[in-house]
Amino acid sequence: MIEWFSELGDRFYQSVIYDERYLYFLEGLKNTLLMAFFAAILGFVIATVVSIIRDYHKETGKLKILNAISNIYVYIIRGTPTLLQLMILYYVVFRSVDISIITVGVLTFGINSGAYVAEIIRAGFDGVSRGQKEAAKTLGLSYFKTMKSIVFPQAIGKIFPALGNEVITLLKETSVASYIGIVELIKASDIISSRTYDYFFPLIITAIIYLFCTFILTKLISFGERRLNRYV
Amino acid sequence: MYKIEKLSKSFGKNKILKNISLEISKGERVVIIGPSGSGKSTFLRCLNGLESFQGKIFFEDKDITKNEFKRMRHKVGMVFQSFNLFENLTVWENITIAPLSRKIEDEKTINENAKKYLSQIHLEDKSEVYPSSLSGGQRQRVAIIRTLMMHPDIILFDEPTSALDAEMIDEVLNLMMDVAREGMTMVVVTHELNFAKEFATRVIFMDEGKILEEGTPLEIFNHPKSERLKVFLGKIKH
Ligand SMILES: Nc1ncnc2c1ncn2[C@@H]1O[C@H](COP(=O)(O)OP(=O)(O)OP(=O)(O)O)[C@@H](O)[C@H]1O
Ligand SMILES: [Mg+2]
Numbered sequence: 001m002i003e004w005f006s007e008l009g010d011r012f013y014q015s016v017i018y019d020e021r022y023l024y025f026l027e028g029l030k031n032t033l034l035m036a037f038f039a040a041i042l043g044f045v046i047a048t049v050v051s052i053i054r055d056y057h058k059e060t061g062k063l064k065i066l067n068a069i070s071n072i073y074v075y076i077i078r079g080t081p082t083l084l085q086l087m088i089l090y091y092v093v094f095r096s097v098d099i100s101i102i103t104v105g106v107l108t109f110g111i112n113s114g115a116y117v118a119e120i121i122r123a124g125f126d127g128v129s130r131g132q133k134e135a136a137k138t139l140g141l142s143y144f145k146t147m148k149s150i151v152f153p154q155a156i157g158k159i160f161p162a163l164g165n166e167v168i169t170l171l172k173e174t175s176v177a178s179y180i181g182i183v184e185l186i187k188a189s190d191i192i193s194s195r196t197y198d199y200f201f202p203l204i205i206t207a208i209i210y211l212f213c214t215f216i217l218t219k220l221i222s223f224g225e226r227r228l229n230r231y232v
Numbered sequence: 233m234y235k236i237e238k239l240s241k242s243f244g245k246n247k248i249l250k251n252i253s254l255e256i257s258k259g260e261r262v263v264i265i266g267p268s269g270s271g272k273s274t275f276l277r278c279l280n281g282l283e284s285f286q287g288k289i290f291f292e293d294k295d296i297t298k299n300e301f302k303r304m305r306h307k308v309g310m311v312f313q314s315f316n317l318f319e320n321l322t323v324w325e326n327i328t329i330a331p332l333s334r335k336i337e338d339e340k341t342i343n344e345n346a347k348k349y350l351s352q353i354h355l356e357d358k359s360e361v362y363p364s365s366l367s368g369g370q371r372q373r374v375a376i377i378r379t380l381m382m383h384p385d386i387i388l389f390d391e392p393t394s395a396l397d398a399e400m401i402d403e404v405l406n407l408m409m410d411v412a413r414e415g416m417t418m419v420v421v422t423h424e425l426n427f428a429k430e431f432a433t434r435v436i437f438m439d440e441g442k443i444l445e446e447g448t449p450l451e452i453f454n455h456p457k458s459e460r461l462k463v464f465l466g467k468i469k470h
Contacts, residue, residue: 132318142333149321232362
């Protein structure tokens with residue numbers, strides 16, 4: 001028993017302390033968070049634009065072509081695996097372009113997330129009563145003013161938990177980026193275990209780091225949800 | 233003020249409004265009565281362009297399907313059965329958002345108007361609360377002053393008291409009376425016949441998408457001609 005524990009200590013030392021291997025975890029965490037953060041922002045921006053195009057088309061019948069493009073975008077992204085999208089961007093689109101792999105990761109995950117978030121936002125728009133939009137119309141408020149001051153704020157409040165889930169999904173999904181050699185958390189643990197031939201601590205520690213991140217995110221989401229829905 | 237020529241409206245195969253022609257002059261208070269499903273709401277919604285339709289509607293000589301109407305749409309106020317206050321905005325924001333955004337007058341005047349109207353409905357102390365913490369009657373009164381803030385030439389009311397508990401109906405009807413006394417042109421769909429008798433300058437009975445009878449409150453309520461109106465009035469009194 002004691003022997004087992006002292007051996008465990010040694011394995012921990014090998015996996016984390018020796019040769020400053022913990023730096024890989026830090027590097028991995030940094031890249032995971034970086035990609036998730038910027039992809040979440042990019043995804044949200046894309047989704048907002050797409051949702052407004054679709055909603056504007058639905059309300060007025062205008063923007064036919066942009067609406068069709070938006071629908072095709074959502075269809076393609078939701079119909080293909082993220083890894084495939086990453087590979088296409090990396091090996092085909094940016095093949096001969098001087099661009100950091102992290103940027104390729106952010107673009108992939110952002111474009112990917114945008115399609116899912118667009119669907120979430122659409123549900124949020126639908127959740128705002130038709131009557132309020134009609135009241136806004138009869139008061140002479142423009143489409144964009146109505147969107148900005150009434151529909152969007154209410155929709156965001158309603159869909160905030162779903163958006164939060166999407167960020168958590170994104171955080172985990174960035175692990176796909178290890179495939180093109182980005183040192184995110186999974187890749188980091190992989191590097192360490194390939195040196196020590198010991199998977200135990202690298203994987204456990206990686207799991208703990210992910211869990212810690214999602215725990216913090218969950219807290220932030222429920223805090224944000226309460227703030228956004230003060231008026232209910 | 234309004235000139236409606238051969239207005240028809242269908243939802244799919246269902247003909248909801250059939251060839252309605254009507255004129256509404258400034259200062260009139262028109263009450264529309266009729267059985268459920270006769271097209272009263274649809275008629276009001278056509279009047280301010282919330283629905284597409286066949287035929288012609290002119291508001292102050294402007295075709296309401298044209299852009300020139302859209303620019304003056306706020307001149308036609310609308311009060312809904314379900315209030316439709318903006319849920320994420322405070323009472324104050326609800327009543328000031330449209331005049332501020334449309335810049336119909338300077339901010340100082342808008343603020344003064346808002347204060348004046350809030351005190352008229354005795355809700356000065358509620359200006360910072362959200363609609364969810366108001367009673368139905370309070371919400372509807374806020375909805376009414378929200379349209380008044382735009383200085384409309386006419387206000388359309390679609391069953392403004394139907395969603396209210398009995399004890400709140402009067403506070404809304406009284407406010408409508410006050411608005412009427414200021415000379416506002418109003419078109420009101422309602423089942424409150426006692427109110428209609430006192431309030432209306434003209435009553436229209438709609439049935440199956442047509443105007444079946446129209447006249448003064450006295451003519452309509454005390455001397456109904458058509459059988460259907462008699463049946464309708466008989467039903468509603470009980
Ligand atoms: N958006 C719509 N799509 C399809 N049918 C509709 C729509 N709106 C109304 N209708 C139909 O049109 C008819 C007239 O409806 P409307 O709401 O105008 O009647 P109403 O006289 O206001 O009735 P109520 O007293 O119940 O409010 C009804 O049969 C209704 O089912
Ligand atoms: Mg109705």
